[in-house]
Amino acid sequence: MGAVTATGLLGAGGFAAAVGSPRGWRRLGEELTGRLVLPSDADYDLARQLASAQFDSIRPRAIAYCQTAEDVRTCVRFAQDHDIHATPRSGGHSFTGWSTTEGLVIDVSRLKQVRVEGDRVRLGAGGQADDVATALAPHGVSLPAGLCPTVSAGGFITGGGLGWQTRMFGPASDQVVSAEVVLADGRIVRCSDRENADLYWALRGGGGGNFGIVTEFEMAAGTVTRAATFSLSWPFDAAAEVISSWQRWIGAAPERLASGMGVLLRDAEPAAVPKVLVSGAFFGPRAELEELVGALVSEAGSQPLTRTVAEKTYHEALMALYGCAGKTVDQCDLVGHNPEATLPRENYVRHRSRMFNRPWPRSGVDDALAAFDADRRAGQYRWLGLLSLGGNANKPAENATAYVHRDAEFFSVYSLGLNAGHTGEEDRRAGELWVDGGFAAFDPHSNGRTYSNYPDTELPDWRTAYYGRNHPRLAAIKKKYDPHGFFRFPQAVA
Numbered sequence: 001m002g003a004v005t006a007t008g009l010l011g012a013g014g015f016a017a018a019v020g021s022p023r024g025w026r027r028l029g030e031e032l033t034g035r036l037v038l039p040s041d042a043d044y045d046l047a048r049q050l051a052s053a054q055f056d057s058i059r060p061r062a063i064a065y066c067q068t069a070e071d072v073r074t075c076v077r078f079a080q081d082h083d084i085h086a087t088p089r090s091g092g093h094s095f096t097g098w099s100t101t102e103g104l105v106i107d108v109s110r111l112k113q114v115r116v117e118g119d120r121v122r123l124g125a126g127g128q129a130d131d132v133a134t135a136l137a138p139h140g141v142s143l144p145a146g147l148c149p150t151v152s153a154g155g156f157i158t159g160g161g162l163g164w165q166t167r168m169f170g171p172a173s174d175q176v177v178s179a180e181v182v183l184a185d186g187r188i189v190r191c192s193d194r195e196n197a198d199l200y201w202a203l204r205g206g207g208g209g210n211f212g213i214v215t216e217f218e219m220a221a222g223t224v225t226r227a228a229t230f231s232l233s234w235p236f237d238a239a240a241e242v243i244s245s246w247q248r249w250i251g252a253a254p255e256r257l258a259s260g261m262g263v264l265l266r267d268a269e270p271a272a273v274p275k276v277l278v279s280g281a282f283f284g285p286r287a288e289l290e291e292l293v294g295a296l297v298s299e300a301g302s303q304p305l306t307r308t309v310a311e312k313t314y315h316e317a318l319m320a321l322y323g324c325a326g327k328t329v330d331q332c333d334l335v336g337h338n339p340e341a342t343l344p345r346e347n348y349v350r351h352r353s354r355m356f357n358r359p360w361p362r363s364g365v366d367d368a369l370a371a372f373d374a375d376r377r378a379g380q381y382r383w384l385g386l387l388s389l390g391g392n393a394n395k396p397a398e399n400a401t402a403y404v405h406r407d408a409e410f411f412s413v414y415s416l417g418l419n420a421g422h423t424g425e426e427d428r429r430a431g432e433l434w435v436d437g438g439f440a441a442f443d444p445h446s447n448g449r450t451y452s453n454y455p456d457t458e459l460p461d462w463r464t465a466y467y468g469r470n471h472p473r474l475a476a477i478k479k480k481y482d483p484h485g486f487f488r489f490p491q492a493v494a
Contacts, residue, residue: 024082025062031074034067034110046336047107048100050089051150052346054423055097063105069215072182075106076213080186080486087489088213090125090154095351096455098209098489099155108154111215116141120177121219125154130322130332137315141221144172147260147387149322149332150343155208157217159453160403162411164258164281164321165224167391173204173403174396175220181212184486188215202477205403207452207466210474210493211481227317228286230293232304234276239263240365242276245299246386247359251409255391256283257292262385263369267419269378278304279321280388286311347423350432352439353413353454354446355389355405364445371441372414377430379422383415384438404468405449412446413454414438455491462491 029036037047039059047063049056061084064075079086085103092099092109099105111124114135121143123132130149136142144165146156161172169175178192181199189212191200202211234242246261253259259280265272278296282289290309297304312320319325323343324332333341360368372384390409398406416431436458450456452466463471471493478493485494 028062028064028074028078031078032064032066032071034065034071037063037065048105049336049345050092050094050097050100051334052095052097052349054346054348055100058097058100058102060101060105061103063107065107065110066215067110069111069180069182069188072106072108072213072215073186073188075104076182076184076486077186079104079106080184085488086486088154088209088487090208091128091150091152091156093148093151093155094455095349096457096490098455106213108213108215109152112152113216116221119221121221123153123217123219125152125214125216127153128333129156130319130324131329133315133318134329136221137225137313140225142224142314143219143222144169144175145318146172147321149319149324150334150337153217154214155453158203158206158208158210158214160205160405160451162387162389162451162453164227164318165222166389166393167253167255167258168224168283169222170393170396171205171403172219173401174393175222176200176204176217177220178218179203179214180216181214183212184482184484192218198477199481202402202474204401205452206470206474206477206493207402209487209489211478211487213487224283224314226311227281227283227314228289228309228311229281229317229320230279230289230309231306232278232293232297232308233306234278234300234302234304236263236274236276238300238302239274239276239369240362241302242278242300243365243368243386244359244362245296245301246278247410249296249299250388251359251390253292253388254284257289258282258388260385260387262383263372265372265380265382267378268376268380268382270376272376274373274382281317281321346417347420348416348418348428348431350416350435351413351454352435352456352458353411353450354439354443355408355449355451356410356412356442356445357407357447358409358445360442360445364442367441368438371434371438374437375430375434377427377434379419379427380431380434381415381417381419382434383413383417385413385415387411398468399470399473402467402470402474404466404470405451407447408449411451412442414442457490466491467493 089099109126115122261278330340450465
């Protein structure tokens with residue numbers, strides 16, 4: 001990589017000391033408002049962790065907990081001066097481990113401010129979903145959130161950001177009014193439709209870690225404060241009819257309805273029986289949701305084993321979705337992040353997903369379920385999931401922002417987890433073969449696109465899959481704002 005030589009890149013204090021020496025790293029630490037964690041520090045092993053333990057073998061040279069945009073700039077300049085690979089990290093949920101490195105991790109998790117300013121929200125890139133929802137609830141506003149409480153805004157929003165509000169308001173990236181970004185040359189800039197408009201376009205769906213490090217978003221405040229929620233379950237022998245019915249039902253549903261469904265095996269040992277689960281939220285009266293749920297049950301042709309419908313505040317509904325009902329915000333966090341945290345890290349995860357713009361044929365449903373149930377193996381957590389899209393998310397043109405998936409009606413994913421005691425090489429290989437088999441089953445019915453927040457290292461056509469016809473424009477913007485490829489990872493825009 002060619003070194004950037006912009007004037008003033010060394011910063012006020014300079015980093016002339018050899019980076020391999022304690023003095024070089026110590027000097028960086030002194031320049032930061034936040035904290036630099038080195039391998040010699042007692043909390044280094046905790047600081048280098050991602051949300052999944054499968055990347056614990058990666059040992060960064062340092063982790064910088066940045067507290068300001070200026071801290072981020074200092075780290076970028078330091079890495080540039082010493083030709084060290086650096087990667088940003090907001091929540092550490094990269095399923096491929098791309099939010100860590102053997103170089104410098106630039107962590108923005110402490111940039112987690114949430115400020116309501118009229119019909120706008122100032123949101124730090126490190127704000128976690130549960131923290132943000134809790135902070136906004138007293139103000140009677142909301143922001144789009146994903147399906148995991150500890151995912152942070154930085155990666156979630158720049159990749160698009162899918163969740164309950166997508167069908168009603170579009171992906172989270174559609175709600176970005178402006179963003180503060182630290183560029184590869186160390187400049188701190190703001191982008192919006194009035195300034196650095198090309199960068200603004202790219203950051204709304206162009207993927208995290210490509211064009212710079214976002215430190216703050218200005219978001220349009222949402223009006224969702226209450227939700228009627230529902231949860232249904234069926235036996236596995238009803239799975240094919242429920243999946244087919246759900247795909248038809250959600251495609252015709254009002255935009256105020258959001259739903260996900262899936263088939264679950266918590267442990268794929270041969271005797272285990274899968275569950276079929278359907279849930280979601282409706283941003284309208286409970287009575288109207290009852291009618292919609294009744295229509296799905298009628299379409300499926302059999303009564304569910306369980307059925308619940310309730311009306312809650314949006315915050316309460318999200319916390320229940322996250323499995324954190326009755327927990328404090330501190331408890332709804334990954335163990336180690338604070339003394340009260342209760343959520344465990346994953347041992348190992350692998351996902352392969354696609355976007356779909358039409359229901360699967362019945363033969364496709366049967367193939368997907370056969371792949372789900374194939375080659376049972378104890379210790380595997382298996383999930384075949386589907387998430388509703390479409391609605392108002394599909395009204396803008398596919399090139400309105402970098403988020404290209406404007407024809408997708410739903411998303412589907414095969415997800416593998418490995419339970420404790422089953423993470424050896426043979427277990428991993430068997431799990432990968434299972435995920436690949438599932439992908440092969442549903443891929444023929446997809447539109448060939450993949451959500452970039454679920455990166456897939458096996459895709460030969462990832463540029464088209466993630467970005468479609470938007471990729472050439474993204475590549476041109478990358479060349480303008482990061483001409484030397486400072487921000488890089490295996491599937492970076494280049």
